[in-house]
Amino acid sequence: MMMQVDVVVIGAGAAGLMCAAQAGYRGRSVLLLDNAKKPGRKILISGGGRCNFTNHQAGPHAFLSGNPHFCKSALARYTQQDFIDLVDRHGVNYHEKTLGQLFCDESAKEIVEALLTECEWAGVTQQYQTEVLAVSKGDDGFLLDTSKGEIRCHSLVVATGGLSMPKLGATPYGFKLAEQFGLQVLPTRAGLVPFTLHQAEKDAFADLAGVSLPVVVTAEDGTSFKEAMLFTHRGLSGPAILQISSFWLPGQKIHINLLPDLDIPAAIKGWAEAHPAQELKTVLGRELPKRFVDKLVELGQLVNKPMRQYNERELAAIANLLRDWPILPNGTEGYRTAEVTLGGVDTNELSSKTMEARKVTGLYFIGEVVDVTGWLGGYNFQWAWSSGWVAGQYC
Ligand code: FAD
Structure with a gap:
């Protein structure tokens, strides 16, 4: 049977979970799907299992991108303090380690649980172990052919992350989808790597x-x-x-x-x-x-x-x-041990206000798949939260 929703988010990682919840809170019907068995695998292993989830000093200075101005809007609209407030609402205890880096006291699991709770409150439907086989666009939205059936949606958000840690299921899918729709993808390489x-x-x-x-x-x-x-x-x-x-x-x-x-x-x-x-x-x-x-x-x-x-x-x-x-x-050491991927979907192709592709209405890219890469220290998650939150207001 064909499934019809307002929004499909591909990738239940940091950015996808945030975006799905935000879109759900706006009353959109949202399907969050992932080819993995479980959500947020990188969150779970991050920061040595304690997730360095943001940084007090987060700001555009701490990001690399072909266009250093691109990240400013999202970072200003959903700040580190906004995410700290979310973490506080969920009763997650945390501490500052050094250089403004905030880590969970107990476990990164608490961050995933907080985001899953947000998704639940927002009425997001989740579907795991789902491969997207093909995507096409018509006048009234997108048609996804997946390993679990066909899905129609008005907006499609791509949150498939970068190439680092292929063992954890990283795929170049987001880059391929961008290219399929005629978007420029800048060359990628491993970052934050020995x-x-x-x-x-x-x-x-x-x-x-x-x-x-x-x-x-x-x-x-x-x-x-x-x-x-x-x-x-x-x-x-x-x-x-x-x-x-x-x-x-x-x-x-x-x-x-x-x-x-x-x-x-x-x-x-x-x-x-x-x-x-x-x-x-x-x-x-x-x-x-x-x-x-x-x-x-x-x-x-x-x-x-x-x-x-x-x-x-x-x-x-x-x-x-x-x-x-x-x-x-x-x-x-390459993508095997890298924490992030530099390069990715060219920011010139996207609106910095909404993360929507300029030439494809309804198509959004968020998180690490975009050519915005943070320093070590919680900045990459902050980009995932900020870009995910922004797209969630429009998709
Ligand atoms: P991801 O969190 O990688 O999520 C992408 C999701 O898309 C995954 O769930 C994946 O299964 C799914 N996916 C991929 N391909 C497909 C497909 N074809 N179909 C369906 N689903 C797909 N950053 C920090 O700020 N602080 C840290 O402490 C930190 N520690 C890290 C430690 C390690 C070991 C690593 C590897 C990274 C760390 N990072 C850290 C970086 C951070 O994890 C990433 O920048 C962040 O997770 C990016 O979020 P994302 O949502 O864009 O991608």
């Missing part, structure tokens, strides 16, 4: 796996982040590296300040005067993980001797290395 190293560096740093240190890391375009860097068995990770990966292109170096809180030349001069008999390794070992200092010496990047034996030129060279330790990544 770096792999060339074999020589990989071997050299393998025994540092687990060592973490605070750094400032800078990309070739000048973007920089001050957070922790972590050595892994495969290369480099940690928040600083995930952040900068979104600004990195193959073949480029990243530049790492290993002592970001110090005026390094002045500090080295001070150490040389205060501890002339101590070796560089000993002095630096008070500021940096000892295993890392040993490694820099082992690799010949630092020459170890008593501080009094360095001349001015040598001290300046040490300062330069510590201030700008260059790394040439081999690549990234």
Whole structure:
């Protein structure tokens, strides 16, 4: 039997759940469908199972997009405070970790449950394990041929997310649908993702796996982040590296300040005067993980001797290395471990006020499928909530 609804939302992730509830509250009949068994799988695993659901500092500055202005309207109309209010209404306890990042005290499940409750209150029908086989558009809306039968709808919202974590069911479906309707899709690549190293560096740093240190890391375009860097068995990770990966292109170096809180030349001069008999390794070992200092010496990047034996030129060279330790990544771990997908449906194709496709009435794109990607720290969920909420007011 043919099903007829006002709105079909494809994708019961963060953006789709928010949008479906909002459209339902407007009195629209809404069908939320997903090819997975359950909703919100990425929410469930996010933030180490505690979901970093937004950030106090969320704002357009924290997003990458071909058009940096595009996200402004949605972020202003449904803010982090609006989502915090929703979380409060559902009695979810949370805390601020660092840098404005809000995490659930207990479990990410509570965020999914809150959104499912909203959908229930709004009268949204949900259908899982449903494949959309074909979509066509007529004068009065869309016809969807699905693995569970045909569905007609006036508005179609695409909330199928990005390509990261294919194990969790990520598909390029949203991009394909955009192309089917003649919308431009910008090239995609993995973001918020660890770096792999060339074999020589990989071997050299393998025994540092687990060592973490605070750094400032800078990309070739000048973007920089001050957070922790972590050595892994495969290369480099940690928040600083995930952040900068979104600004990195193959073949480029990243530049790492290993002592970001110090005026390094002045500090080295001070150490040389205060501890002339101590070796560089000993002095630096008070500021940096000892295993890392040993490694820099082992690799010949630092020459170890008593501080009094360095001349001015040598001290300046040490300062330069510590201030700008260059790394040439081999690549990234790709979509397998990436938190997000950069690129996607070109924002020039969409109205920033409604998220509707400019050239296809009734077709909306929200969340990660759109070329708007946040920094690490709850920004990507905020984009999902904001873009989903906005589309929910119009679809
Ligand atoms: P998704 O949440 O990915 O939802 C897309 C939905 O569409 C899924 O349910 C999927 O099953 C469905 N779907 C896909 N293809 C089809 C199809 N062909 N037919 C039907 N349904 C389909 N962001 C943060 O802000 N904070 C965090 O703490 C955080 N942690 C993360 C941790 C990990 C490991 C990962 C991978 C990501 C994390 N992110 C985090 C990013 C965040 O999860 C995403 O940006 C966000 O989920 C995007 O929301 P979305 O609704 O656009 O897509």
